[in-house]
Amino acid sequence: MSTVRDMLTELTGTPEFAHDISDDTDLGATGIDSGDLVRLILLIEQRTGAEVTTEDMEGLRTIADYERFLADRNGTAAHPDGP
Structure with a gap:
């Protein structure tokens, strides 16, 4: 499971973020x-420890966007989500 999905599930108390929402779904539409x-x-x-600027936030719409952002900041590959 992805790091961002874990955080979303924790924040919302909604396990659907771990299972039902695609990486490319606009979170605002959920x-x-x-x-x-x-x-x-x-x-x-x-x-x-990654600083997220206002400019960064404008490009963060989907789980995939957040994962790419973290991968870029941490110099690691994004954690792919299993089926």
């Missing part, structure tokens, strides 16, 4: 609260 998206950014910064 009904996730904008406050949860802000908390996701804060959690990412806290747990990974």
